[in-house]
Amino acid sequence: MMKIFITVLLFLTTAFLAESAKILGVFPVPGRSHYILGSTLLKALAEKGHDVTMISCFGEKDPPKNGTYRDVVISGLLEAMQDHVNKDQVNMFDREASNPFTTSVFIGFMMPQVMEMILKHENVQKLINSDEKFDVVIVEQFLNDAQKALSTHFGAPLITFNPVGPNYWINPLVGNPSPLSYVANVMLDYTAPMTFSQRLMNTLLSVFNELFYNLYMFPAQNKMLKKYLPNGLDLYDVLYNTSIVLMNSHSSINQAVPYVPNMIEIGGFHVKPPKKLPNDLQEFLDNSKNGVIYFSMGSNLKSVELPIDKRNAILSTFSKLKENVLWKWEDDSLPGQPPNVKLSKWLPQQDILAHPNVKLFITHGGYLSTTETIYHGVPILAIPIFGDQKMNALTAANSGYGLVVPYSQLTEEKLTSTIHEILKNNKYRENAKLRSKLFHDRLVSPMDTAIYWVEYVIRHKGAPYLRVAGLDLPWYQYHLLDVIAFIVLIGSCFLFTFYYLTKIICKKLFFKNSRKLKKQ
Known part of the structure; x- marks a missing residue:
């Protein structure tokens, strides 16, 4: 007791x-x-x-x-x-x-x-x-x-x-x-x-x-x-x-x-259950009958710093879409903004991705964004720039829940065709949902x-x-270099001894055969 x-x-x-x-x-x-x-x-x-x-x-x-x-x-x-x-x-x-x-x-x-x-x-x-x-x-x-x-x-x-x-x-x-x-x-x-x-x-x-x-x-x-x-x-x-x-x-x-x-x-x-969205965002997402494409380049990259040719390619692509676009844009205005595009300097990303009307996430492929899109089962189109973004983007493409548009290849034609491929081919959304199930299927x-x-x-x-x-362990022991060196040394000695003995035996046999030939 x-x-x-x-x-x-x-x-x-x-x-x-x-x-x-x-x-x-x-x-x-x-x-x-x-x-x-x-x-x-x-x-x-x-x-x-x-x-x-x-x-x-x-x-x-x-x-x-x-x-x-x-x-x-x-x-x-x-x-x-x-x-x-x-x-x-x-x-x-x-x-x-x-x-x-x-x-x-x-x-x-x-x-x-x-x-x-x-x-x-x-x-x-x-x-x-x-x-x-x-x-x-x-x-x-x-x-x-x-x-x-x-x-x-x-x-x-x-x-x-x-x-x-x-x-x-x-x-x-x-x-x-x-x-x-x-x-x-x-x-x-x-x-x-x-x-x-x-x-x-x-x-x-x-x-x-x-x-x-x-x-x-x-x-x-x-x-x-x-x-x-x-x-x-x-x-x-x-x-x-x-x-x-x-x-x-x-x-x-x-x-x-x-x-x-x-x-x-x-x-x-770090991902939390979705919270209620601000009224303007809630109405925008709810009323987008053809769905919404969410576009954000993360917290370190700023869309406002995009070169003009890249920005125009994106704007031209968005203007021809039937879907609405929610764009994290760090300025008060966007020259040439299409009517189907809504801008905001800051957006509650996790809560937006949780909305059922979000059909696609265009992202830089940052690790947190990748994690959050998998959590909510939303396919991605990645435009990676630096660091681990390229690896994350390629992993998404190989896993079937997204595609990659390299920044150097970012044109209106390339962006448009990639967006249409993801939206029209249901396999990307299905794979994103599968990844989401795997993400959530944990004991704790x-x-x-x-x-x-x-x-x-x-x-x-x-x-x-x-x-x-x-x-x-010292690095040479960790990689077994001392063991490998020992095996190579012993093996070399054995081969050398075998070669030397073989050479001696061959010489003796040759000498013996030569003497027999001379006697004949």
């Missing part, structure tokens, strides 16, 4: 500790889509009664009503980034033709500078130099490995949040196998099966990234860490010490690939999965037993 009482008491105590934990979330990337993911997770944890602190470039306008939610805002960074864009007259659509090698280098040099601005920010430094302690630290994985040391600094286990599927940013850090024969680099628009030339390019880019990260990125992050965090921390003490990785992925969205035990899929956790919801594993790490003060042994 006493044993049962103690067991129950321990369970209740553990549960209480998990419910009142102090959690630090580090989602510093100055991009709205990244913040949406981080804030959704951290607000849900606060709603569960946790004491949450969130480091980001955005302040939360709608904090949760339960628990405690505190913002540490990196003020000024968004403005600084925008000034940089305006100064250099950067148009994101120009990145469509960028080389994956130069893109990797560009991001690799830019992000450490951005992350240093974050670490030295007065609000972040104030938190670092406080006496606070946390029960767990959740850090978004986005070329910001130095910030993982905040977990060690605050005496807490580390949870890494990966905003997309498995890639070269996270796989090596948890020992996750990533066969180059069928797992493409996120910067390439390849999917399995790959051709020989694609596998060659995939291998070259992956080797290049591995060298670039180990020779430049990690040393630069380590230098930054030592500069802005006290106590003599070292990057390599935390780099491979993640308790779990929350993967914003799912087999209904991503290609099926290997996962080590501490990689937990929570793809789609993705958000509940995420919360469970965060609390699991808190309860057990980490999860070292989920860490694979491959992380402790």
Whole structure:
């Protein structure tokens, strides 16, 4: 009886500790889509009664009503980034033709500078130099490995949040196998099966990234860490010490690939049940008898920055459609706007995709947009520009729930024919609905999965037993190069000995036969 009482008491105590934990979330990337993911997770944890602190470039306008939610805002960074864009007259659509090698280098040099601005920010430094302690630290994985040391600094286990599927940013850090024969680099628009030339390019880019990260990125992050965090921390003490990785992925969205035990899929956790639409949008969608095409290029790309020739091709296409078009357009007016097109600077995307009259989603192929369209079972026409957008778009096409119009091939004829193909061929909608069923067919919801594993790490003060042994092996042992070298050496010795003995025997036989011939 006493044993049962103690067991129950321990369970209740553990549960209480998990419910009142102090959690630090580090989602510093100055991009709205990244913040949406981080804030959704951290607000849900606060709603569960946790004491949450969130480091980001955005302040939360709608904090949760339960628990405690505190913002540490990196003020000024968004403005600084925008000034940089305006100064250099950067148009994101120009990145469509960028080389994956130069893109990797560009991001690799830019992000450490951005992350240093974050670490030295007065609000972040104030938190670092406080006496606070946390029960767990959740850090978004986005070329910001130095910030993982905040977990060690605050005496807490580390949870890494990966905003997309498995890639070269996270796989090596948890020992996750990533066969180059069928797992493409996120910067390439390849999917399995790959051709020989694609596998060659995939291998070259992956080797290049591995060298670039180990020779430049990690040393630069380590230098930054030592500069802005006290106590003599070292990057390599935390780099491979993640308790779990929350993967914003799912087999209904991503290609099926290997996962080590501490990689937990929570793809789609940010998607919420649809809410009531504003009256003007509700009326527009309800009264569109021929259906609606929803057009948005996401939060980073702006339709207003489209070159005039591309914009005119889109306008000419839309003007000839019988369907109405809802377009996320970031200006007050659109020259040549057709009567069947409704504009808005901001649109509640998830709620719009849930409306039964939406027949097609024209998108840049961003990961969040792809996830949301699968959730609601709406086919897509993707016009990808950069990053993982091309891979997401190609995956949609290969899975049969969408088609791709490369930005370089965006003309009125190409866009019109592709729209008509998707709208008239019912297979795209059927495949989108099938993907939606696969997405929803889970034992536990993705958000509940995420919360469970965060609390699991808190309860057990980490999860070292989920860490694979491959992380402790030198690279040559991990790839069995020493074993291969040994086998080659032994095999070579055997072949050499066999060759040498055969040569001696042949010489003796030849000499013996020669003597017999001379005697005759």
